[in-house]
Amino acid sequence: MARVIIVSNRVPIPKSRGASAGGLTVALRDLLTPGTVWFGWSGRLSADPSLQPAIVEARGVTYATIDLKAETYRGFYVGFANGTLWPLLHFRLGLMQYRQEDYDDYLSVNRLFAESLRTMLQPDDTVWAHDYHLVPFARMLRQQGFRGPLGFFLHVPFVPPSMLEALPVGRELVADLCAYDLVGFQTEEHARDFRDCAQRLLGATVRGEWVRLNGRSMRAFADPIGIDAEGFHQEAQRAENDSLVKRVAGSLAGRALAIGVDRMDYSKGLPQRFEAYGRLFERHPEHRRQVHFLQICPRSREEVDEYRKLRIELDRLTGRINGRFSEFDWTPLRYSARAAPRSTLAGLYRIGRIGLVTPLRDGMNLVAKEFVAAQSDEDPGVLVLSQFAGAAQELTEALIINPFDPDAIADAMHHALIMPAPERKERHQALKEKVFRTTAQAYCARFMDALLSIKAQSIPRVAA
Ligand code: F6P
Secondary structure, three states: OOOEEEEEEEOOOOOOOOOOOOHHHHHOHHHOOOOOEEEEEEEEEOOOOOOOOEEEEEOOEEEEEEEEOHHHHHHHHHHHHHHHHHHHHOOOHHHOOOOHHHHHHHHHHHHHHHHHHHOOOOOOOEEEEEOHHHOOHHHHHHHOOOOOOEEEEOOOOOOOHHHHOOOOOHHHHHHHHHOOOEEEEOOHHHHHHHHHHHHHHHOOEEEOOEEEEOOEEEEEEEOOOOOOHHHHHHHHHHHHHOHHHHHHHHHOOOOEEEEEEOOOOHHHOHHHHHHHHHHHHHHOHHHOOOEEEEEEOOOOOOOOHHHHHHHHHHHHHHHHHHHHHOEOOEOOEEEEOOOOOHHHHHHHHHHOOEEEEOOOOEOOOHHHHHHHHHOOOOOOOEEEEEOOEHHHHOOOOOEEEOOOOHHHHHHHHHHHHHOOHHHHHHHHHHHHHHHHHOOHHHHHHHHHHHHHHHHHOOOOOOOO
16 A cells, blocks of 8 residues: 655654644644554654654554664754754854764764664655755665655755855755655745755756756755644634633733744744834834733743743843833733643634734744634734745735834834724735635645656656
8 A cells, every 4th residue: 555654853643632733733634544654753862772663553643753862862953953954044154053973963863764764664655754854864765775755845944055055064965855856845935045056056957846966856846834724713713712812811901912922943033023012112102001912932942052042032021121111000021931722822813913923034934824814804913924934925915024123023013003904804814815725735735746746757766
């Protein structure tokens, strides 16, 4: 039987019936049918990891995971994936740290993944790997003798050649991406940047979406990821009865709610957003006492120095803004470093008058789409969206801002707060139509169709 094998660093093994699903699980839901295998890291570290994956079966899907050694995990995840690739791919060269030892660990985890998965693979399988942790995985799996179709989707942005050149192993990474048959990007800009890198750094021949290197062809295309728009919309409607959502709504006492929800990551533009919120009260003092900004940002990747520094910075900025603008009966900024259940977030988006999505750089940003899907048609909120989120390519009816410009964000907030209902509704209808069209289901189907059509055309996938 032809099976689909999903490979990603983290494996979302369903824990309980009611557990809420992450973005990747939602995006790949149509593939989670009996026979599918999802392979990756177990989340555990051990002194002597076995090559034989541990297996959990849930609703017919096989979840197969392996442990990693603590030292290799550090170099792979903390070092190369999140200390080198993450800042580079988010245009933060100044934060990029490169150590050859980390790259070696990154390669050895990819090799381990390939060796371990090989023990489970059948010749007819189709493999789909996800994200920047697994760039060299196709090459390693080919070395293990796998000949089936191999696809990859990059959830984060890609960079132009002039930037990739800063990475000492940048050419190797591009060559490794070329070892896949199909590579998907969030936007056409990212796909084009990758093809430019292949052409300029490796001398590959590019024709449209096709890249030819060393006698084999691969396709690099844009396949924007989406959400389960209908499901999220219904979740938001149900969440109006969530006790926490009701408490928050009650605590607003008629004031407008501006909401931001982000992993605590320096790519999300949080200090700039906080700064902009202060500017709102300087530039448009009529909004003092009239708005609450709730920022939810669960802590993330705290083993990486930059993330710890960000937390300290946000604590400081929260104190500064509240110290400066608070009144005895009004606290302008509510900031929480804890995660919230998906259903609560859906309900909070629904009562939000402004959704603040202002990353400095982002692959797509699904919060933008979730905020839109959660709104009511009768009294919709306004999305303030960074021009550097992949979502801005599609969601052009949002208030698009430059996230490096606090005054522009403040003015967009002002615009959102005074926007008449007819304009809010008109913008919302246009956004909603897009979010309900480019869904998770459409993303997944497009990728699988493209991957399987490469297989059907038997385009030379493995170099002679
Ligand atoms: O945005 C990229 C991404 O890999 C997401 O797919 C994921 O939700 C997030 O980062 C979490 O990162 P980590 O696995 O490092 O906690």
